[in-house]
Each structure stands twice: as structure tokens, then as C-alpha cells.
Amino acid sequence: MSTSVDHAHPAESESGGEPADAGAPHPLDNPVWAALSGAHARFAEVRGRAARYPAEMSPFAAVADQADPAAWHDLAGLIGPGGTALVTGSPVPPAGWDVVEGGEGVQMVGTALRAEHDPEAVRLGPGDVPDILDLIARTRPGPFRTRTVEFGSYLGIRENGRLIAMAGERLRPPGWTEISAVCTDPDHRGRGLASRLVRAVAAVIEERGDTPLLHAAGNNTNALRLYEAMGFTRRRHPQFLLVRAPKTDAQGRPDPA
Structure with missing residues (x-):
């Protein structure tokens, strides 16, 4: 069952990680947006300050500012009335959006990882x-x-x-x-x-x-x-939310239902 959301709590950084509000945003705090506006821009479907991957590639979508209602409005226009998308980081869906399902993840960085090629791979x-x-x-x-x-x-x-x-x-x-x-x-x-x-x-x-x-x-x-x-070292605990955009009526106005 979906749950109507008015606000969400930002994810907390792990010890040794960067606080979410310290200085410029770290690309790993909003990694889908950082990827779609960077190395994966060639895949991006964009509307204003929102972007997503093609549906046959990934359910991930993102907004440039996860607390900006205007950016979420752009995302609603991108995925369509009642459309769904998977978002991660510290998303703050505005009133009218539903969280279909979600949970907390762990973001880990491989700063001490021993990388090596495998002859059988x-x-x-x-x-x-x-x-x-x-x-x-x-x-x-x-x-x-x-x-x-x-x-x-x-x-x-x-x-x-x-x-x-x-x-x-x-x-x-x-x-x-x-x-x-x-x-x-x-x-x-x-x-x-x-x-x-x-x-x-x-x-x-x-x-x-x-x-x-x-x-x-x-x-x-x-x-x-x-x-x-x-x-791998734990960096922070991001949220992974499958969200549904508000439904609209034939005139494009929010549907009270």
C-alpha cells in the first residue's frame, strides 16, 4: 500500500563522511543526478531540473535539488501523471507524491579495496x-x-x-x-x-x-x-524510494482523489 508523503528525513552521514549540509554538495549525496548530468548525459531524458534514464535501461530518476518542489514538479512532468520513478539520496517528495515502497541503504566506497583482473571473467x-x-x-x-x-x-x-x-x-x-x-x-x-x-x-x-x-x-x-x-568503507545511509507522481485531471490540475 502506498503512503502519502509530505516530507522526508535527510539521510545521515556515517562517521568520517561529509555532512549533507557542509559546503558544496558531494556528487555521492545525489549520485543519480550527478551521473545523468555528467558521464551519463548521453542517456538522460531531461525536463528542467529533473532527469531520468530510459525505462528499458533503469528505473532511476533524479532532481537537481532534492528539497526543491519546483524540481519535483519538473520530474512529475517528465514521468507523467501517476508515473513512478526510483530515487535515492535524501529525497524530499512534496505533498501529493506517494512513496510506493522504500528503504534505507548503505553507500560504501572502495578506498581500501584491492582491485585485480580475473582470468576467468x-x-x-x-x-x-x-x-x-x-x-x-x-x-x-x-x-x-x-x-x-x-x-x-x-x-x-x-x-x-x-x-x-x-x-x-x-x-x-x-x-x-x-x-x-x-x-x-x-x-x-x-x-x-x-x-x-x-x-x-x-x-x-x-x-x-x-x-x-x-x-x-x-x-x-x-x-x-x-x-x-x-x-569498502561505509559512507552514508541513503534512502531508496519508489515514488509516484501526483495524478492530474484532464486540465492538468491536481486530482483531489
């Missing part, structure tokens, strides 16, 4: 999408669509021709690249495949001059423990 591309979607269905690491591979480098490990593990790139705020879609077939867990692929994707990222980051669900204690052991 193979590059995945558009031709591998059916196999990727099959693995995603078995593991459910998060949203993955037919064009998600266009975000960047995706690496996988195959066994007897079957894709059994993968990881890849997603958001690219300036100076950073997110590692995402980390998953291993349930029948092949416990072999360290996910760790190997995270390090391999990180090697590609660092060769480009970026620093790896990733996001994990706040309640995924096993993943958080693994990533910390690999050298």
Missing part, C-alpha cells in the same frame, strides 16, 4: 542479455533491464557455458563508478565468485581513474560484512 554485452536476465531472475540483486548492460563494463563467469556469476557498472558520478548487479547462482555460492568479480570490475574502474563505490540494502548484513572485509 568474460566481458558481457547485449548478446548476453538473455543469460543475464535468467541469472537475475534466480538471484534478484536489484533492477536489471534489457539495456542495463549499456551502463558500462559487465563481467561474468561461465561454467559449462552457463552464466553463474556476474558484476558490473551502473552510476558514474564524477570521479566515481558504482559496482552493481553483483550476483551468484545459488548452486555456486561459497566459492568466492562474487568477490573475484567485484575486484575485477574495480580494476576496470580504477584504470579509468575512478574510485569504486557500491550500495547495499541496510539489512543485508552478510553482504555488508563481505564488502567491509574486501576494503
